Structure formats: C-alpha cells, structure tokens
Amino acid sequence: MSIKLKFFFVLFFLALLQFVNAQKNKFSDLHLKAKYHYGFLLTEYNFFNYFTNNAIRAFDFEITKDLKGNKIWEQVYHHPSVGISFYHGSLGNDTVFGKIITIYPFISFPVIENNRFLFSIRVGAGPSYATKKFDLQNNYYNIAIASHFNIWFRTALDLTYKINNKFSVSSGTAFGHFSNANLAEPNLGLNFWTFYTGADYYLTYKTERKKDIIPNFDKKNEFVFIIAGGGKHTRRFAEQSYFAGSLSGEYKRIFGYKVGVGCGADIFYDASIPDEMQRAEISEVKEIYKLKSGFHLSQELIVGKLSLIIQEGVYVGFIDHLSNHIMYNRGIIRYKFSKHFFANMAMKTNLWILDVAEIGIGYYRN
Template sequence: MDVTALLPVMLIFDTAKFVKSKSYHPLVYRILLTVFLFFNVQFLRSQESFSDNLSVNLTSHLGFVLPEYQFINLIANDYTRSIGLDVLKETKGKSEWEQRYNYPAYGLSFFYSTLGNDKILGRELAVSPFFRIYLMDKNKFHLFTQVGLGLGIVNRKFDLEDNFMNVAVGSYYNIHLNWRLGISVDITDKIRLMSGVSFDHFSNANTAEPNLGINYLSSYLGVGMNLGRITERIKGEIADHQAAIENEIVLSFGGKHSRALSTNYYQTMSFSFEKRKSFFKALHIGLGADIFYDGSIKDQLIDQNKKFQDHYSFQTGIHLTKSLVYNNFSLSLQAGIYLGLIERVEGYVMYNRGIVKYWISEKISVRLSMKSHLHILDYPEFGIGIKL
C-alpha cells in the first residue's frame, strides 16, 4: 500500500479536531511530519531528479494587526507571532515563460499565526500555493516578491453568545492571501538566510457574516536549505512577441450574504464581454462590458425602506482590465464604472474584480474572481469563458 495516500486522510481528521477545539499544536506537528514524509518518499521513488532545485524555507514572523477598523484597536492587544514553512521549486528555463519571468519559483506554504488576541480572534493555520518572481538575482544575493492564495482555518469565530466581540471573522474556513517582499543570501551551496516584510489578509469572501476580515503586517527572518542539486539555467533565444487581439465572453455564478448578519444566502450571476490586446507577451490590456444580477438587492432595499423594482436587481457597466500572464495562467485586476443600471443599495459608482484564470484549452477558460467595491468585498464568482 502507498503510505503517502494515508497522509491527506490524517490531515483531514486533524483539521476537524483543530476547528472543534483550541488544540492546534498537534495539527501543526502533523503538517510538518506530512511534508517531511511526503518529500522523502518522493525522493526515494525518483532518486535525485525529484529533489533537483527543491528547497525548504523556515521563517519566523513578528508583526501587528492593521487597525483598519476602530474595534481592532480595542481587541488586538498583542503582537502577531507566526511561523512559516515553504516548500519551493526553482525553475531553470525549460520553457520560454520561465526565461521571460527571470526563472521564477513556485511552491506550497504552510503558515501558522496568532492574531493579536487568542481569546477573541484566536489563531490561524493557512496552506497556500505561491508564485515567486526574482526582481534581482546576482550571484549569492536575491531580491524577490512572492504572492500566495489559499485556505486559512481559524479556531475562533463570531458567535452571538460566546464570542460576540469578534466581528471580523464569521467562519472557520477562510481565504488567505499573502504577499512578501524579501531578500535571501546564499551562505553555502546548501544554506541561505533570508529576511523581509509580509502582508497577510484573510476573510471568507462574504460567504458568511460578519466578514470584515483581518489584515496583518509582519517582518520576518528565516533560513533555507536545498534538498538536492542546483542545476544550470537554460538560456535560449526568446522570440519577438507579435501583438494580437482576442475577444472573450464569460458567464459567472456566485453567492453572498447581505451585510446585515442575515442567514439568507443569495444567488449572483454575471455575463461579460471583453476585447483585449496582448501588448506584451506577459501583459494584456482589455476593455469590456458587464451585466450583473444580485439576488440580495430586493431584501436590502426593503430593509432600508427604499423603493424596489425588478430591474434594480440588475446592474450594467464597462470595465478596464490589466492582466499578468504566465503560460495558461493569468492574474487580472479589473476596474469598472456602473452605467445604465446602477447600484442602488450603497450608491457605488465603481466596481472592481480580482481574477485568477486558467485556459483549459485553446478556446475555453475557467476562472475564480472576487467582485468588490474598492476594499469592500462583495461576492466570489466561478466563471467559464469562451474565446470568440
């Protein structure tokens, strides 16, 4: 029997225990053991090839919860203290994309943190895939930026009777976003030291109330170790990019709670058209139009003693999109303006989207997106796109 098949099952049971109790240490130890066993088994299977350009980084963080809301000043009465374990794979230029992005790295991050108040805010455990780009890479000195997005689990959430002061987190399971800017210095062929700043955000994407979320900023120190050989980078000619124009239609579905601690969950939908141009291989700019449907509009307007008509549940607008592209993946930031059918609950003029997209074929894409109004998250969406 394959021993690695049992490791995810072990983690699932321990995660459930973590959510139901305050006993988080066994889960941390189990994750560390799982990573150790998994990569050792893989190493034995594939001998030297699997561990080539593979490394493990251990970091220690000290920071504070950002006082975005006034209540944070009252309840976040301590520093945040975190530990991170990153499993990192360096690319070596096997594809044109790797060379264009200056040989980036990717990996999986395991992150455990206090949140400034154990009794009210609790602690968080997060697992996040990440992507690292080297801004400077000279000899033994490396300057990098890193972005990760994954799942965060907390052991304390809002409860009307037992934890009513925690109006930041309304669910045990949340989305965790991490951004880092760091430096690393190679001490030997195997060991490196690192330092930097880290920004972390988690919230439940408005799938449960309350959903103000928590942002915290920290500085960190760490040490990394190479697990195998460091192979030579491949350097080849990069073909000149030919700008192209493409059209895409997207149908998306989502859901949300209203911001009144309602137990109702409302359906959302959107239909979009976008025309974009690949000015550069890795940077695309698009212009498009959107139609939104929000099933919560009726109840929210009635609660505010405002007039409602059926077409108020729909909004229309135009948007501008900037996309960073890596092979079949893209990360996009979108800014739009409501035109025609406007947003009537809060009177927002602009809307935004963050989009992660993957082309599963030449013509079809899938995406996860988050619609917001600046920093106020509205709802997540899952969409399917077709290139015309």
Template sequence: MKLSASYHKGYSLPEYSNFLLIVNRPIQSFDLTLSKQTIGKTSWEQVFKYPEYGLSLFYSTLGNKEIFGNELALTYFFKIYILNRDKLQLYNRIGIGLDYVTKRFDLETNPSNVAVGSHVNIHFNCRFGGTYALSEKLNFNAGLSFDHLSNANTAEPNLGINYLTAFTGFSYYLGNKTEKRRVELPEHEPKSNWYLFGSVGGKHLQSLSTKYFVVNSLSLEYVRETFRILHFGAGVDFFYDSSVPAFLEKDGREFRQQDYFQTGIHISQTLRYNRFSLSLQEGIYVGLKNEVVQKVMYNRGIIKYNLTDNFSVRLAMKSHLHILDYPEIGIGIKLK
C-alpha cells in the same frame, strides 16, 4: 527542491476604529515551506527569470488569543526574483490558500470578534524579501510580509484581519541544483482578441443572515496583448442580483423589476504566466445602476486558467473599492 523555515513578528493593521483596543499582543508567526525553482523548460520560465513555486504551512497568532484565536494556513505560492546577483537575490512572493481560525464571531460567546465570522477562511500573502547564500546549499532569508484573511463574504461578519510582519529564516537545498536552460526567445507580436465570460456567485445581506442569494454576470471584453506578459482590455458587463428585493425591503425602499439588473463598462490590466493570468478590473455602472450599494464604481480581481486556446475558467472577487460584494466562478470563450 528547497526546504525553508522563517519566524515572523509584527503588528495588526486596524480595519476599523476600535480594532486596536481589542488587539493586546504583537503578531508572531512561523512558516515552513517546500518549493521548487523552475529551470527554463518553457519560454515563460525564462521570461519571469526562473520563478519558484511551492507550498507553505503557516501558523500565526492574531493579536488576541481570547477573541481572535490563532490561525493555521496552507497556501500555494509563486515567487519571482527581482534581482539576482551572485550570492544576493531579491524577490516578491505571492500566495493564496485556505486557513482555519480557532475563534470566530458568536453573538453569545464571542461578540467582540467582528472581524472573522467563520472558522475556514481564504488566506492571502504578499512578501518582499532577500536571500543571501551562506554556502552552496544554505541561504539566509529576511524581509517584510503582508497577510490578509477573510471568508470572501460567505459568512458575517467579514471585516477580515490584516497584519504586517518582518521575518527572518533559513532555506536549505535538498539534493543538487539543476542547471538552468537558456535559449533565445522569439520576438513578441502584439495581437487582439474578444472574449465572452459567464459567471455565477452567491451573497447574503451582511446582517448576520444565513440565507444566500444567487448572482450572475455576463461580460464581453476586448483584450490587446500589448506585451508578452502584460495585456490591457476594456469591456461591458451585465449583472443579475437576486438579493436586491430583500435588501431594499430591509432598507425600507421600493423595489422595481429592473432593479434585479445592473450594467457597466470596465477597463482591465492582466499579468500573464503561461496558461495562468491575474487581472484587475475597474468599472463604472452605466445605464442600470446598483441600487443596493449605490456606488458608481465597481472592481474585480480575477484569476484565470486557459484550458485550451479558446476556453478558460476563472475565479473572480467583485467589490466596490475595498468593500467586498461577492465571489464568482465562471467560464470563458475566445471569440476571435
């Protein structure tokens, strides 16, 4: 086990034109983590060069205490070592979790906060850093960190807050280090599979409305396991969006029954680690178009966990480029 502490300082990244007029202070953050490095119990741990995982308690200012307040977040993170040379290590760390923000949008008391519409949000973190061993148990750490917080479009407004910081700190090993296991890995044999996914989600009209609408999707995907950790795929999607009539009415447009549905095709790239996988999908509407946003392209970010060889659960975020549409949860079955 390893205990780490770091101090961050940096600046907000503007999401809209007048954001910098509201921000009046630099970002300052403090991070306390407890982590454990893998030792090679599975082939996946060796493939990823003995990654590290753990929990992070993160506190940060947000650039304007009166409007945005401060943030307290708890995230789970996964760290991959890019370079490991004696005393020097370079790594990439990605984490996700929940936060509590002390100030949110209020039409009467805080109308200037058009970035955060809820106290509880999703916090995403990506870091690139380096570690230098000062002794057998004490390390010095430094690097760059990107952080994003938003509520996944569950409340309005939801522009979110992004910030980039430089950090420095120390980590200390609790107890003795465990010897890493090293065994010869079997050669990867590429194979192909078909998957069927069904998902459900919720959205609202992005007009400070509290009413939620059900959305559903059904997807059929072909996946080629080209490499052990990197897979490529292509598929077809069928969407149902119950918010379409209300949105078109609000926009002064005519609604047709077929407007409930959208169809599309997509390609995907998947990074796999044991039972977990992270996928990016890029799709285009074909046939039944999306009359709400009137965009040609849609995207998904997906976290999937394989319960068995044939069944899986997943969490996805559907968007149109950088504009989030809605979150969804679903189940999947391997057909072949």
C-alpha cells in the same frame, strides 16, 4: 466547506500544478525554508484596537522548487520559483481572533540577483483555517471572521543571502489578509503586517538554467466571454444566502508575454437587492433593480497559462439603486485549461467593500 469555497481553493492548486509540471525532472532544485514572523494587525476599523492585546507571531515552513526555464514564460520572468507553504500564527488576541493555519501555493519572482544576494517578490493564496469565529453567544466581539474556513492572500518582499550551495539565510516583510469572501457574515476580515527571518536548505541537486533566445512576440487580439456566479450574505447578519451572477464580454490586446489590456461590458444579477432595499426602507423597490450593467477597463499580468487581472468599471444603464455606487472593481484569476476555455475566479468590490466572490467559466479566441 461549501462547494463554491472548494472550487475557489482547487483553482489555486491547479495553477500550481501548471508551474510544477513544467519541469522534466520533478525532484531537482528543491529546498526547504523555515521562517519566524513578528508583526502587528493593520486595524482597518478602530473597534479592533480594543481587542488587540498582543503582537503577531508565526512560523512558516516552505518547500520550494526553482524553475529552470523549460517554458518560455519561466525565462521571461527570470527563472522564478514556486512552492507550498505551511503557515501557523496568532492574530493579536488568542481569545477573540484565535490563530490561523494555512497551506497555500506561491510563486516568487526574482528582481535583483547576483552570486550571493537575491531580492524577490512573492505572491501566494489559498485556504486557511481560523480557530476562532464569530458566535452570537460566546464570541460576539469577533466581527472579523464568521467561518472557520477562509481564503488567505499573502505578498512579501524577500532578501536572501547565499552562504554556500546548500545553505542560505533570508529576511523580509510581508502583508497578509484573510476572509471568507462574503460567504458568511460578519466578514470584515483581518489584515496584518509582519517582518521575518529564516533559513534555507537545499534538499536535492541543482540543475543548470536554460537561457534560450526568446522569440519575438507577435501582438494579438483576444475576444473573451465569461459566465460566472456565486453566493453572498448581506451585511445585516442575516442567515439567508443570495445568488449573484454575471455575464461579461471583453476585447483585449496582448502586447507581449507578460501584459495585456482590454475593455468590456458586464451585466450583473444580485438577488439580495429587493430585500436589502426594503430593510433600508427605500420606498420604490422593483424586481428589475436586481440587474446592474456597466463598462470596464482591464489590465492583465500573464504568467504562462495563468493570468492576474484588475478591472475598473462604471455602472451604466442599469445602475446601483441600493447604495448608489458609481464604480465597481474586480480582482480576477484566470487559468487557461484548453485552447479556447478557461476557469475564472473573481472578487467584485464596490471600491474597498467586498460585494461577491464569483467562480465561472470563459471562452476565448484570437
């Protein structure tokens, strides 16, 4: 596994440790869940329809910890739960796509809750292993995945019914996606939708929730600087890997414990641009075209020291001379590990087409 991919995975687990370490008693409020999934591939490309000959079937085993409000953010989000899940399932064609195995951390946010019912939204991501990958001689139909190790993302809507203090049953629906973040080609990725049912058993004793008076949040400004980089393959099945990086500056307004908005400027460097322009038989090729610049808007969901960010940007100044894209987007995960520094992981896309996965470090101050 590459260093970039390892760092990508480690960041998720560091975020999980922040949640778990918020508890004084690490072994209370633990429960075990088992689920069975049934669903189907969401075929973004019609080509996949010819090779999808079966439904998605999977098993999911989870260890979950209920958070009790020892941190302000836990009370702000109505006492969520965190955990680690082991997922094993098919992908619609065992011969071409194989099966997926993943162990990933997740967090579940309560939406509606009473004495018996709990409706929640769950989000998780982490490393995954695909048993089949693209091979030019032996598996050339699998243009979805070119590597065994990939990145997995999952979101679910879950409804739980509490039978008693020890047992619960649940059902829900989930969306899943996995790909290798453009670290190997081809990389179309796979999306799938499942419906599931399962059972839940409490392993340890429960503790009381804290319900303190949450202090008012003083709105504040935040200034951010990030340097990031990554590797990418082109979509021409070439073996060569290219460096891509970025410098970003941003101003943010933090409105509360949950939400921040901002705007900023970006400079991008992509070493693949001249080679790609030559392959596309574009007559005018310059080294300066490796640079792109733009301005972005940013929306941030804050969960303790962890932030989930979406950005929408427009190329201005150094524009996209290869594909003539006007806009770019980024999905970002940030984890503040000290008073002024954070780890940064981003997926940059041009609309829905993945461009590059970046890892980096940032500096912030209020």
